[in-house]
Amino acid sequence: MSLIDEDEALIAAALNGSAFAWEKLVKRYESKIYNHGLRLMGNSSDAMDLMQEVFLGVYRNLHRFRGDARFSSWIFRIAHNKAVDLNRKKRLLAGYPVDSDNEGDVFDSFADEEGEEPELELLQSEQNRNIMAMLNILPFEQRLIVELKVFQSLTFEEIAEMQDISENTAKTRFYTALRKLKSVTEEYHVLS
Amino acid sequence: MSCPKTPHILQEYLADDLTPLAKEEIDKHLLQCEHCASELEVLMLTQSQLANWQAERVPHWDRGMELFRREHRVGKQSSSWFSAWQWMPTAASFAMLCLLIFNTSVEVGDGGFSVSFGSPVSDMDAALAAFEQEQRTEIDSMIARFESRQDTNNLQLMQAVMSQTQQATVENLDQIYAYFEEQRRQDMQLMSQGYQQLADSDYATVQSLQELAQFVSFQGAR
Numbered sequence: 001m002s003l004i005d006e007d008e009a010l011i012a013a014a015l016n017g018s019a020f021a022w023e024k025l026v027k028r029y030e031s032k033i034y035n036h037g038l039r040l041m042g043n044s045s046d047a048m049d050l051m052q053e054v055f056l057g058v059y060r061n062l063h064r065f066r067g068d069a070r071f072s073s074w075i076f077r078i079a080h081n082k083a084v085d086l087n088r089k090k091r092l093l094a095g096y097p098v099d100s101d102n103e104g105d106v107f108d109s110f111a112d113e114e115g116e117e118p119e120l121e122l123l124q125s126e127q128n129r130n131i132m133a134m135l136n137i138l139p140f141e142q143r144l145i146v147e148l149k150v151f152q153s154l155t156f157e158e159i160a161e162m163q164d165i166s167e168n169t170a171k172t173r174f175y176t177a178l179r180k181l182k183s184v185t186e187e188y189h190v191l192s
Numbered sequence: 193m194s195c196p197k198t199p200h201i202l203q204e205y206l207a208d209d210l211t212p213l214a215k216e217e218i219d220k221h222l223l224q225c226e227h228c229a230s231e232l233e234v235l236m237l238t239q240s241q242l243a244n245w246q247a248e249r250v251p252h253w254d255r256g257m258e259l260f261r262r263e264h265r266v267g268k269q270s271s272s273w274f275s276a277w278q279w280m281p282t283a284a285s286f287a288m289l290c291l292l293i294f295n296t297s298v299e300v301g302d303g304g305f306s307v308s309f310g311s312p313v314s315d316m317d318a319a320l321a322a323f324e325q326e327q328r329t330e331i332d333s334m335i336a337r338f339e340s341r342q343d344t345n346n347l348q349l350m351q352a353v354m355s356q357t358q359q360a361t362v363e364n365l366d367q368i369y370a371y372f373e374e375q376r377r378q379d380m381q382l383m384s385q386g387y388q389q390l391a392d393s394d395y396a397t398v399q400s401l402q403e404l405a406q407f408v409s410f411q412g413a414r
Contacts, residue, residue, distance in 0.1 A: 030255070156209070171207055182238045
């Protein structure tokens with residue numbers, strides 16, 4: 001049985017009330033969704049909130065899943081929408097305009113021996129801490145493009161359709177994001 | 193040394209729908225333009241650096257199991273086959289009541305078992321009468337035995353009491369007689385002493401009268 005068929009079997013069993021099937025389905029995707037949330041939201045508590053919101057959304061809408069698309073695509077679309085909502089709420093609560101870029105000293109976020117952000121200390125590897133710090137300097141929209149392109153391996157066409165933007169806009173945002181990351185890492189390596 | 197084509201070239205290079213012809217042109221440009229080539233190299237390096245992400249372990253959470261179980265339990269209560277079992281105690285009580293009302297009896301014999309409703313009344317009455325007669329006879333004989341044993345006991349008890357009482361009465365009478373005899377003897381002594389004193393007193397009185405008469409006669413003589 002392929003993974004896709006197995007997903008569908010688990011969904012059918014969960015819809016019939018099998019708690020075991022539901023748990024197995026969640027276990028299959030929780031790591032991907034949690035790591036997706038970590039990179040997008042920038043800290044573990046928001047990533048946990050996002051993950052719980054995503055699976056709650058999946059649970060509430062499982063009966064609507066028709067199998068036209070792959071379950072993984074469907075769940076990541078839910079995750080994308082929930083991440084956008086969560087980011088908007090966070091910005092509004094913090095009193096920042098929703099579309100404003102992140103500001104502040106980029107290098108404060110990079111891992112070093114003297115001090116790190118508490119949330120980043122929870123991460124397992126220094127490499128992950130550096131990647132998180134890099135992603136955190138990007139505006140949320142660019143971070144989303146990088147996430148979808150680099151980590152989810154979506155095409156620009158799929159990204160454009162998901163974000164309701166043109167394909168060219170998606171390409172430009174991705175290129176701009178990479179340039180920003182490149183300049184930051186170059187500057188960091190020069191200073192260190 | 194910058195190149196005006198760099199943004200366009202790199203953006204197109206990163207696109208995933210690059211035609212073979214466009215790719216060939218870009219490759220040609222990259223071979224000629226050092227700036228674009230180094231820019232592309234750094235961008236690819238940055239991209240690969242990001243891709244080195246190692247999956248983080250998910251902190252413990254309940255995976256929505258509580259919500260799932262709660263909602264499915266509530267939703268299934270009305271249609272579950274198990275709900276039929278809720279009527280079992282009531283049905284069992286009703287069955288027991290029917291068995292009692294119809295006086296059902298089950299008899300197991302060599303040829304299997306038989307179920308009958310009600311009971312043979314005449315047989316039951318005869319059995320009851322025989323049982324009653326038997327009980328009466330047994331009670332009567334028991335009473336007779338009890339009476340006889342009780343009489344014997346009473347007689348023995350009375351005899352013992354009487355013999356003890358007679359002996360005690362004789363002893364008491366002897367003691368009373370001795371007492372009275374002693375009292376009589378003491379009274380006789382007292383009376384004797386009293387008479388003696390009375391006699392002595394009378395004698396003294398006579399002497400006094402004689403002396404008084406002598407005194408009077410003497411006074412008269414003078």
